[in-house]
Amino acid sequence: MDWIEGIGYLGTVLTISATAMSTMIPLRIISLCASCAVITYGILIGSMPVVLTELIQMPFNAYRLWQMLRLVRDVETAADGDLSLEWLRPFGSRRPFGIGEVVFRKGDTADEMYYIESGAFRIPEVGIEMRKGGIVGELGxxxxxxxxxxxxxxxxxxxxLCVSYSDVKQLYYQNPEFGFYFLKLTSERLFQSGQRSPEPATAADTL
Incomplete structure (x- = not known):
């Protein structure tokens, strides 16, 4: 086996290693390394289909890696003090609500959380009003x-901004760091709730 074949085998080993990864950041990093090795091998043996295949895959892996690293950084910042949902904006959907519209009722299944961007929302059971910047339902x-x-x-x-629990769970399971900081964030909100008297954010945090 010469050194050119060695590069090819290295690409194969890295590709197999990437598929065995259970978390997203290591997977993307190994995938990028595998692509570099395979591209080098493809160039050395003159196989353009091999090179083109990896060149197409690399931007996707690089973008997903950047997206996950940014998410972890933003969630860490949020857990250190900024308790808004701005860091989850890429994973949520912006939804309009009209006057009198019921967002959810007591006893309904909780399947998403909300970050209020504008307008006002009322919790009739306790007579509390939530406005811009309020977070409702993440502890559900x-x-x-x-x-x-x-x-x-x-x-x-x-x-x-509506973020489904399924998206939160997916991010949680795909990246242990995200899961850690999400738990830290919700724990911080629970401690804050316990330290306050019955004010708007206290009741809302339990929805």
Whole structure:
């Protein structure tokens, strides 16, 4: 076996290693290294299909790696003090709500959380109003039975960023660092709730 074949085998080993990775950041890094090795091998043996295949894959892996690294950085920042959902914006959908529209009712299955961007939303059971910057429903992911403990009604037309629990779970399982910082973030909100008297954010945090 000459050194050119050695590069080819290295690419093969790295490709197989990448498929065995259970977390996303190492997977993307190994995949990029594998692509570099395979491209080098393809150039040395004059196989353009091999080179083109890897050149097409590399930007996708590089973008996903950048996206995950940025997410981890932003979640870490959020856990250190910024408790908004801005860091989850790429994974959520912006939804409009009209006056009188019921976002969810008490007892409904909790399947997403909300970051209020504009307008006003009221929790009728406790008479609390949530406005821009308020976060509602993120702890429902951790609540037994995932049932809403109160209702949420729009009282002033506005928008909210909706992030499904399925997306949060996917990110949680794909990246241990994200999972750690998400738990740290929700724990921080629980501690804050326990230190306050019954104010708007306290009740909302339990939805």
């Amino acid at each position: 992911l951790l609540a037994p039975g995932n049932a809403r403990t109160a209702s949420l009604v729009c009282v002033e037309a506005g928008h909210a």
